Amino acid sequence: MRAVVYSENGPSSVMRLTERPVPKPGPGEVLVRLVRAGVNPTDWKVRAGLSATLSTPEVTPGQDGAGVVEEIGDGVSSHAVGQRVWLFMAQHGQAWGTAAEYVTVPAEKAVELPAGASFDLGASLGVPAMTAHRALTSGAVDRVAPGSFSGLTVLVHGGAGAVGNAAIQLAVWAGARVITTVSSPEKAALATAAGAHHIVNYREGAAATEIREIAPEGVDQIVEVAPAVNNDVDREVIVNRGTIAIYANNGGDELTLPLRATFSLNLRYQFIQLYGVEEAHLRAAADDVTAAVAAGALRVGQEGGVPLHHYPLEETAAAHDAVEAGAVGKVLIDLE
Structure with missing residues (x-):
């Protein structure tokens, strides 16, 4: 699979596009084929070393994304292959995030994307919507x-x-x-x-x-x-x-x-x-955000006040730079 990685903290130029084996989901995990990845300020700040320093030999950035469940690990009964999902905090607690064609995450971080909701919307939820929920x-x-x-x-x-x-x-x-x-x-x-x-x-x-x-x-x-x-x-x-x-x-x-x-x-x-939010609050946020999506209450694009900015995976550095420069709206990485 194609994945963006970096091996040292620094400017966006430390990231490179490479090939890596498709990961296998472990117990309690699901493998997701990503269609879109969202880019947030936290992504470039972690990469730059402003809010975290490198603790593994290699990192794939990205907390948010949306895609399709491809494989299920042992002990997971809540998901099905082919299920459309949105992801939150994918890279938190592990070295690999959503700037890749595939990612494995704990099953609770892959939330069903309601019918009719676009992958653009799914990849735009995560950090912004769940932070907003906790603030409210x-x-x-x-x-x-x-x-x-x-x-x-x-x-x-x-x-x-x-x-x-x-x-x-x-x-x-x-x-x-x-x-x-x-x-x-x-x-x-x-x-x-x-x-x-x-x-x-x-x-x-x-x-x-x-x-x-x-x-x-x-x-x-x-x-x-x-x-x-x-x-x-x-x-x-x-x-x-x-x-x-x-x-x-x-x-x-x-x-x-x-x-x-x-x-x-x-x-x-x-x-x-x-x-650092408690698990119970994260679960409540994921449930309420999904209900809002199902009701048509959360929208992206000009009609929702969220202009979308699309970048291919090989231009992830430019996507990070756009967010760091204060792009208004949502920056997304297209995986297909």
Whole structure:
């Protein structure tokens, strides 16, 4: 099989396309023939050595993907050969990921892709959708389902980003009123396509004032991508006993809190990195995301506010560079 590998941390040029034997699934595993692979910021950061250093002689990058089950390992009764699946955290805990024609993963990381859902959508779920799910369920609501967010207002910062877009779509499906912040009219159009009810361009006015005008009573949950720059706004607009779920460090690496102004609001700060989330929360995320896909509530492409950027496997380095440069939408690797 063709696979992209690297043997040292560094720039995208350390990756090379090579031939490797098709792996065999071990006990509890399935072998998946990949059709699409998704590229996330975590992929280039791990490759560059920013969030992990090389611990095996060779690594194939890629956490997300979608394809077809080709073979089943001993002890697996939950899957069938020919089943369409989407993958999450494929490379976490092992040296091989989804930038290859085949990959073996623990069966629980291969989730059935609902009928009618494209492989493009399946490969776009994983890190963005599951992170968004955890951000939404880190407060008063522990599952995302129709009606579970009825009567609640959710603020999503960076609604044109991959996680922000998924958070908008999931929260709208669950019945929330969704406000999102963006930095340009073009990104406002993407957030609108995702289903956000109210758009605030933080570069054109006072974001906190605009959000309070939309939600005078305050917002119940905040999905936060840039806490270092947004925390003052967040405190101004959140309800007492609300939750601020932080999944990234855009805009700065340090967050300073005024203690009295913060604890007087009884706030909960939930910091999220998908690779440390409890198994029960991962399972709930996979189940709820799949239900949203089956309901048509999660979409990609322009109509879903997620422009798609396709690269062949031999151009995986360019795909990594595009994500590192801040490509808006979803970068995918085509395996067939």
